[in-house]
Each structure stands twice: as C-alpha cells, then as structure tokens.
Amino acid sequence: MRMRLTFIRPGRKVVTLILTHTQPPMTGPPQTVLTLYLLAAAALLPAAAGGDDFISPDEIDGVSKVDAEGLIELATRTPELVLIDSRISADRKDGFIEGSISLPDTDTDCVTLGEHVPGLDNAVLFYCNGIRCRRSAHAAQIARDCGYSRIYWFREGVEEWRKQQYPLVR
Numbered sequence: 001m002r003m004r005l006t007f008i009r010p011g012r013k014v015v016t017l018i019l020t021h022t023q024p025p026m027t028g029p030p031q032t033v034l035t036l037y038l039l040a041a042a043a044l045l046p047a048a049a050g051g052d053d054f055i056s057p058d059e060i061d062g063v064s065k066v067d068a069e070g071l072i073e074l075a076t077r078t079p080e081l082v083l084i085d086s087r088i089s090a091d092r093k094d095g096f097i098e099g100s101i102s103l104p105d106t107d108t109d110c111v112t113l114g115e116h117v118p119g120l121d122n123a124v125l126f127y128c129n130g131i132r133c134r135r136s137a138h139a140a141q142i143a144r145d146c147g148y149s150r151i152y153w154f155r156e157g158v159e160e161w162r163k164q165q166y167p168l169v170r
Contacts, residue, residue, distance in 0.1 A: 095168030
C-alpha cells in the first residue's frame, strides 16, 4: 500500500510525505488501517517540515511595525484606529488588549475586514501572541492585499504587552 500526503503549512513550503507499506497487507477494518497511516504521517510531519520554528518576519511591505509604546501612542492620536486581535478564541480567553476586536486570521478576508474597518484608508492594527505567532502577520498581509493603506502591526504582540506589564482584559 502506498499513500501520498501533502500538507501546506502557513508560512512554509509544501511538505509531502509518501508512506509505503511493503510488508504483507495490514489486516483490519479499512478505517483502522487509514488511521494508522495518518497517525504515522502526523508523527513525521514536524520532522519533515523542520519543526515549528516559525519566527515572524521583521518587516511586511506596506505595513508599519509598532511596539507596545507605539501602539499606545497610535491609539491615543488615532481615535478611529481599529485594533484587531488575530488570535483564535482559545488564546483570547487568556486575555486581550482592551478595545480590540476578535478576528482570527483564519476568518480574515476582504469581506470580514470590511465589516470591522469602515474604509480602506482607516487605520487598522493587528496583533497576536508574539514573534512566534504567524496570525497577525498573515492578517496584515491580507489587509494589504485587500487595499487597506494604513496598516499597523504589533509584531511582539501579547508577549511584549505582558512583559511591559500592561493590563489585559479577561
């Protein structure tokens, strides 16, 4: 039996695993055999993909990077700023920056952005957990591709916010 599994990991190249079983055919219900192959693939994927050592890029074309103090300054001088938490709801339960709205990167597209950001020239800032989180970078790139022109990115995200001992809402 031979099975080819292809995975596309966000921010990574395509990873293809080819599982070949050369011993006598496995016996048992087909679902059991498939489950065993999928478990084997899941176990091999991190090694095949080089682990999950993702670090967000230093810069994103068309996006202005800010730190925690820069976020506070931007929010103070830009009352129309829309602050978007790009994390999933499970992460948000651990605390979020006051005034932010939840819009996970997986739900971010031109339509959902338009529901939260009044116009393409409206200031919008994205954040997530920190430099090892790819969600805010992904969402900021989507916003750029949708035509938004005043995009800000808090690359260090909640990690830096906590380090600076700024409050999170729970």
